[in-house]
Amino acid sequence: MAKKKNNPPPRRPAGSRGGLHSLALVFSVVAIGLLVTAPSALIILFVGMAPTAVAIFIDRDPQKFASISVAAMNFAGLSPTLVDFVLGAASFSRALELVSNVFVLVVIYGAAAVGWVLVLALPPAAAIVLGVITDSRIQALRKEQRQLIEVWGEDVAGPKARLEG
């Protein structure tokens, strides 16, 4: 009976989820800090970071670049409210007041939306830039081949690999 081969488990790409882990670490440190200094601030933190939770949930990319992007912007939008709360009257009622304030939420969620905008807008821009780079390199290589043919004749292309056009 043939011996069954033990296939090694598929390796995860290096650095995959690394950014997300760093973000989670930062988030945990902030959460623990808030728990110690101002526990009621955790309400603002959890309500404010809801877009990030949604992004992590819907992002199927193993490297979670979209989630990182949304999380970073989301936290940037949350940070003014959170700093004001911790340095000011950090009470439970004040926390509920802030999370029910539409303007505060618009700022926080708007920042997360900017993260989404970046995630959606940058790939097409990158496609245009990469296309231009590739075309210019191909043109340079074809030019070099044409110069070789001018110097050495068609035979330099070999019997099968003649330059097309």
Next chain:
Amino acid sequence: MADLAFEHEIEERSAETGSSYADDAVGRGVSALDGRCDVRPDQPLPGLSTFSVQAFVAIDRNDASQQMYALITDPLIPFRLNVFGQARDLGDVSVVKPVQWGSVDWPHTQRRETMLLLQRPPGEPLMPSIDGQIRPLKVPDITKNLIVPMVALLSALADQRLVHRNIRPTNLFRAGSDGPITVGEFYSTPAGFNQPSMFEPIERAMCPPAGRGYGDSADDLFALGVTALFLVLGRNPVAHVDPETLLARRVVMGSYAALTKDHKPPGELAPVIRSLMHDRPSDRWTIEDLSRWVDSGVAVQATPITMVRADRGFEFANGRHHTRRALALAFGKNWQAAREVVLTDAVERWAERSIEDRDLSQQIVACRHSGSSGPRMISDDLLLARTIIALDPEGPLRFRGLSIMPDGLCAMAALTADDTDMSAAFSEMISSQLMEFWLEHQSRSSSVAVIGKSDAEKLLTYLGKSGPGFGIERGIYDLNKGLACQSPRFKHASVVHIRELMETLDAGAKKGEQQLDRHVTAFLGARYSGSIDSELKEFSAARSGEEALLAQLKIFAAVQFKHGPRELPNLAALIVNHLDILLAPYRNIDLRQRLHGAAERAAPTGKLPELLGIIANRKTLNADKKRFDQARRNYRECERQVHVQEDARERTADRSLMVGRKVAAYLSTCVGAAVVVMVVLAGLG
């Protein structure tokens, strides 16, 4: 040397004025040897002509008193070029000396012929024809004016390892009736070629003129004996006997007895003639014996031959043959019938019972076995040829109608070249190593064996290679230095010298004639001083027109470099017409154009080695090849890179999504971090 353009000049003028130009040339004489002498086509010399060469008056332009004559040779027959050169150093002996040889544009034939310029002998031939009659010469006259100068001549020839082989009354000259006798020329044909067979020893007389062989002084002494007999009798003693019958008689009776059957020489000269005409070369008088007789007047006669004669003759071809040689002769002349006979045991039984020679019988049986020197299969022809050698070991090689002395292979090869059957028989004879078998049956070493072995080995080597420049043609030109090139394209010119051949090829190139055929390549290979075998092999192995043309250029360049002429403009122009093909191996287009220009500039000088240096410069070619290979690798690498980039372009959508999101993540992280830091700092401040 006559002007090369003569041939064309004749053609052009003949077209204009019929044959008047040739007539003019006959009348005013033909300039020869770079204008040093005039040959008079209207003044033939019948007494100095033979059936193969025509003699004409020649006049030295610088010294009209010098008596000379010119021999126009037959282009199919090789002249003795090596002898022609060596005979100038013979010293003060009574023989016609050579002056110069070269080509002459001959109006009688309207072609270029090979001409031998010789000192003209005094007077007329001693006998006008071989069957003519003269007043018999007295014995003292023969002794003083023939034998004495002949001893000096034959000694001088022997010192130079030369033989005359043309001693006969019609080739002896003297002014008046009692002057010294001068021996005529012996340069214009192969040794013994012009001799009537009765002047040749039996074994050589059994061969046609071309196969009689180089011979040695013993053959000259035999001819001297017969000549003395003719002169002392004043006529041919066997004029009424046809050569075949005479040969048969000589085989049975011995040469002296056969020739003196009806007319005996005077008593004081008879033992001398008998000793000179001895049929066994080893017992024949030597030059020393003759000299001793001249000095002392005492003739110690050679031992007579004791011929073994069978009691019962071997019945074959309507005759009874009582001796080994007679039977061998009959077998050689009746080849087809003899082939049937040797397949039976009749010959060995005859040898054992009638000749009572058990050794001969065993030798005949051994002919059926290949042995150490023979081919694996013994054909019927070879069996018969071997049997004939066993019967007559001193006789010639006989093979399917050929009869050749071993030292006569060279001339025979040349003269059988045109006859398909004879040429095939000759090649088969050489390939079957009959010469080795002949050598094994010789009881003593001789110059005949040495020359024969050397020539046969050369021919065997050339026959083993079939390409142009080799084969039997190469053997023919290698062994016959005085043979004109037999190529059909030289029908208008007899070309013996390699330089002349190049000049003629150059003239032909103007008319677009084909340059190299089997004869021309073989001629060049044989006459080149050194070896151009590698170039010939390259030509032979050429698989494309380009390779053949380049090999041809290499051959011509090598020959021109060593033998001239200095300029071959038409051949160079022909080469330049094919530069595109010849320069095809060069890959660099710019280099090719530069070489093209250089070759076109060099062509008018007619220097083919220079042209070859431009077209086939190995160093340049190798450098070009290396650079081309590098360029090819670069091209392939570019192609690979293009494919890589094209693959990348196809994957742009995936890559751009990944890259864009990554950039978005980094950008967001940086912006976010900056905002947080600023907010914290602002809050704390």
